[in-house]
Amino acid sequence: MSYDNCKDDDSLNIPNQEFYYRHTELVAKELVGKKLVRIIRESKDKIYRLSGLIVETEAYGFDKDPASHAYRGVTPRNTPMFGEAGHAYVYFTYGNYYCVNVSARSSEVKAGAVLIRALQPLEGIHIMKILRNTDDELSLSSGPGKLTQALRIDKSLNGQDMTNARTQLHIEYGINPQRIISSSRIGIREAREKKWRFILASKDDNGDLVSRYVSRKKID
DNA sequence: TCGATGATTGAG
C-alpha cells in the first residue's frame, strides 16, 4: 500500500476541523459514539494503539458559562480553549489527575471545549490494565481522570491536533448512537441548570438506561 | 508572594 493511500484512508476516518467549529454543546453530543485514539511510540518496534468508544462528554462554554475554565478570560492554562478548534486541552487537577478536552466552538464564540468523561475500552485493553493497575474493565476508563491514566495522557499532549490520524492523540469515527441522554454536568457548583452532559444510552436492553462505562449512572 | 480551590478518585 502506498503512503498516499494511507493518507486518504486516515482522513476519511477522522472528523475534520469543521466538525469542531460548531456550537460546543452540539459537538459534545456528537462526540458520543466516536473513538478516542492514543498512539504510543515506545520505541521503533514497540508501537501501541490504545482506543476507547466515547460514552460520556460535557460541554464547557465561555462568558455565559460560570462553570467553564474560560469564564474569566484567557489564562496560561486554558489557552487551548481559545485556540484552533479540534485541539487537545489537557489540564491537571486535584493534585493527582489529568483531564482531556477537545477545543470546540462556533466561529463567533471566543472559547469552548468538550471534556471527555468516559470511554468503553476497545483496543489495547491489556496495556490499559497495566497503566491503571486493575483488571476490572468497567473501571478502566469510567471517569475523566481514569481514562487519561488508561491512555497515558498528560500535559505533554496539551495542544495536540486531534483531527490528524498521525498524531499521538486523535478522534476517529465510531458508531452512530441510537440515543443520547443529556443531564447536568458533574462536579461543578455553578450553572447546574445547563444540561450539557451527554451520555450514550445502553445498547442492549437489559434494564440499563445508560452505558455501563459511564462515570456515574445517576442522571440529573 | 500566598491562600483558597478544584470539570476527581478510591477507600471507609
Next chain:
DNA sequence: TCAATCATCGAA
C-alpha cells in the same frame, strides 16, 4: 462521606 494532593488563579 471524606481525605489526599498540588497546579493554577486571583488577590494582596
